[in-house]
Amino acid sequence: MFPQSARCPLVLRGQSNDSATSILPVETARLCQLLAQAPLFADLTDSEIAHFIPGVREVLAAKGDILFHRGDPCNGFHLILEGQIKLTFLSPDGHEKVIEILRPGQTFGEAIMFVDKPYMVMAQALGDSRLFHISQQVVFEQMDREPRFCRKIIAGLSRRLHQLIADVESYSLRSGRDRVIGYLLREEERDGEPAPAGRVSIRLPTSKSTIASRLNLTQEHFSRILHDLIAADLIEVQGRTINVPDIARLRESLG
Amino acid sequence: MFPQSARCPLVLRGQSNDSATSILPVETARLCQLLAQAPLFADLTDSEIAHFIPGVREVLAAKGDILFHRGDPCNGFHLILEGQIKLTFLSPDGHEKVIEILRPGQTFGEAIMFVDKPYMVMAQALGDSRLFHISQQVVFEQMDREPRFCRKIIAGLSRRLHQLIADVESYSLRSGRDRVIGYLLREEERDGEPAPAGRVSIRLPTSKSTIASRLNLTQEHFSRILHDLIAADLIEVQGRTINVPDIARLRESLG
DNA sequence: GTTCCAACTTATCCGGAATCAAGGCTGTCG
DNA sequence: CGACAGCCTTGATTCCGGATAAGTTGGAAC
Numbered sequence: 001m002f003p004q005s006a007r008c009p010l011v012l013r014g015q016s017n018d019s020a021t022s023i024l025p026v027e028t029a030r031l032c033q034l035l036a037q038a039p040l041f042a043d044l045t046d047s048e049i050a051h052f053i054p055g056v057r058e059v060l061a062a063k064g065d066i067l068f069h070r071g072d073p074c075n076g077f078h079l080i081l082e083g084q085i086k087l088t089f090l091s092p093d094g095h096e097k098v099i100e101i102l103r104p105g106q107t108f109g110e111a112i113m114f115v116d117k118p119y120m121v122m123a124q125a126l127g128d129s130r131l132f133h134i135s136q137q138v139v140f141e142q143m144d145r146e147p148r149f150c151r152k153i154i155a156g157l158s159r160r161l162h163q164l165i166a167d168v169e170s171y172s173l174r175s176g177r178d179r180v181i182g183y184l185l186r187e188e189e190r191d192g193e194p195a196p197a198g199r200v201s202i203r204l205p206t207s208k209s210t211i212a213s214r215l216n217l218t219q220e221h222f223s224r225i226l227h228d229l230i231a232a233d234l235i236e237v238q239g240r241t242i243n244v245p246d247i248a249r250l251r252e253s254l255g
Numbered sequence: 256m257f258p259q260s261a262r263c264p265l266v267l268r269g270q271s272n273d274s275a276t277s278i279l280p281v282e283t284a285r286l287c288q289l290l291a292q293a294p295l296f297a298d299l300t301d302s303e304i305a306h307f308i309p310g311v312r313e314v315l316a317a318k319g320d321i322l323f324h325r326g327d328p329c330n331g332f333h334l335i336l337e338g339q340i341k342l343t344f345l346s347p348d349g350h351e352k353v354i355e356i357l358r359p360g361q362t363f364g365e366a367i368m369f370v371d372k373p374y375m376v377m378a379q380a381l382g383d384s385r386l387f388h389i390s391q392q393v394v395f396e397q398m399d400r401e402p403r404f405c406r407k408i409i410a411g412l413s414r415r416l417h418q419l420i421a422d423v424e425s426y427s428l429r430s431g432r433d434r435v436i437g438y439l440l441r442e443e444e445r446d447g448e449p450a451p452a453g454r455v456s457i458r459l460p461t462s463k464s465t466i467a468s469r470l471n472l473t474q475e476h477f478s479r480i481l482h483d484l485i486a487a488d489l490i491e492v493q494g495r496t497i498n499v500p501d502i503a504r505l506r507e508s509l510g
Numbered sequence: 511g512t513t514c515c516a517a518c519t520t521a522t523c524c525g526g527a528a529t530c531a532a533g534g535c536t537g538t539c540g
Numbered sequence: 541c542g543a544c545a546g547c548c549t550t551g552a553t554t555c556c557g558g559a560t561a562a563g564t565t566g567g568a569a570c
Contacts, residue, residue, distance in 0.1 A: 089424050089428070091428035091429075092510050093510070095428060097424070097427045097428050099420065099423060099424075110413075111412075111413040111416040111417060112413070112417065113413075114409050114410055114413035115410065115413045115414055115417055117417070120417070120420060120421065120424070121420070143402070143405070143406070143409075144402060147398070147399055147402060147405065150398070150402065150405040150406075150409065151398070151405075153409055154369050154398075154405065154408055154409060154412065155369055155370065157366075157409065157412040157413060157416060158365075158366040158367070158368075158369035158370045158412060159370055160416060161366040161412060161415060161416050161419065162366060162367065162370055162372070162375070164416065164419045164420065164423065165354065165375060165376070165419065166375065167423065168354060168419065168422065168423060168426070169344050169352070169354075169375070171423070171426055171427070172352045172426070172471050173344070173346035173347075173350060173352050174346075216427050255347050255348070
């Protein structure tokens with residue numbers, strides 16, 4: 001978990017307590033650069049982004065670390081710099097359901113920050129991760145100061161709502177097989193432009209059991225579906241790498 | 256369908272075409288009053304609300320009328336004044352899934368308006384309904400002018416996101432029975448303060464088959480669950496009215 | 511190499527919910 | 541009053557996917 005060799009250029013690290021700490025001026029430019037990577041901050045000027053810095057805290061999480069539990073109070077949101085985070089809830093009888101697998105550049109926890117309620121989900125690091133926590137306070141201040149930032153937030157929330165509705169759609173009226181195919185296609189489109197046809201290779205971001213849960217499947221069922229797809233010559237599986245001989249054919253095989 | 260006796264005090268009515276039309280000054284106060292009912296406009300002053308009026312169009316929909324289909328372009332959002340609207344999607348093989356049953360005071364279509372994509376869902380009137388359509392243009396203008404309105408929008412989107420996540424949770428890890436019980440409890444809390452215990456009566460807002468779909472159940476399965484609950488002495492059913500002898504006991508019977 | 515452990519696969523069994531198919535109620539409209 | 545239409549219920553059957561329980565693989569540690 002985070003070997004000493006980890007490059008970690010920031011003054012703030014592993015501050016597991018709650019007090020937001022200010023950052024040395026020399027770091028400002030670097031921080032702005034990091035923040036600007038997130039879609040939420042894209043298009044804002046450096047001086048606008050600089051306003052957030054007093055509310056930014058770096059968070060390091062080793063694989064398996066839990067950032068927050070369901071029921072914890074929320075006083076800001078997170079931005080992922082490195083690593084992966086999963087958002088899950090626990091059923092009354094102990095089973096867990098992954099609702100999102102998040103990667104660098106993505107943010108989470110904004111919505112709940114605005115409704116001022118405790119977290120409904122748990123956030124856990126899937127691998128060693130580095131993130132920023134941006135305090136509610138600076139967000140609210142900046143919202144009052146800069147309408148463009150409000151627009152960004154609204155756009156982000158709307159997009160997420162949109163995706164979530166698409167999820168509900170696929171959970172309710174697509175088969176397990178179609179959900180898997182849909183996931184593979186989205187995964188392929190994520191990095192770079194979508195290939196129109198031909199052979200592509202997809203690397204799963206995390207364990208199959210986690211992805212299975214994300215797709216509302218058991219790991220067993222996911223495994224069976226993958227093997228069905230192999231039998232249909234639609235994919236080849238080598239560990240976490242999925243090779244697709246013909247992505248166009250995979251696309252057509254959707255319900 | 257809208258008998259002639261329907262009270263309909265507005266100059267604009269039944270304008271099924273697309274051009275937004277302005278409204279006579281004398282109507283302004285009444286319009287503001289109607290708009291102010293919606294949570295989205297609550298706390299805004301009359302003069303602030305008045306800015307929306309040029310973009311407001313009244314829409315009348317008879318039972319069964321479709322307000323928009325999936326794929327239609329979106330150029331504003333709707334506010335329900337009277338009646339009920341259901342939001343659904345259609346599966347590739349013709350089945351429909353209700354994602355929301357909306358009632359007076361509620362708005363829909365904002366999120367998709369901000370992402371600037373066509374509707375993903377279909378909106379259909381469950382009964383004769385009256386609504387306002389508020390154009391994208393005046394919303395954007397007002398957002399630039401009034402940060403408090405942005406906050407309202409953000410609050411509304413966040414709340415909806417929150418509810419949707421709760422839906423995903425219940426679809427994925429609650430049984431059909433628990434979803435029905437949860438629905439009844441929410442329905443009871445909706446009108447007035449929740450009764451702590453004792454006998455309450457709940458009126459279903461629409462047909463059982465529609466509610467079944469909203470809960471991701473077939474109507475047959477929904478019917479069976481209701482009869483299970485009757486057998487367990489948790490409820491009594493008379494048409495669309497559900498009597499609960501002891502709401503506290505119903506609450507406890509949740510997983 | 512060997513050991514160990516987690517992740518994955520495979521097989522079998524089981525159950526909740528969907529589907530298919532009648533049949534009953536209720537209201538409404540000739 | 542009768543008949544039709546919607547809506548709901550009920551029963552029989554099927555099936556998808558979950559539960560459980562062994563195996564198997566592969567990688568990391570020693």
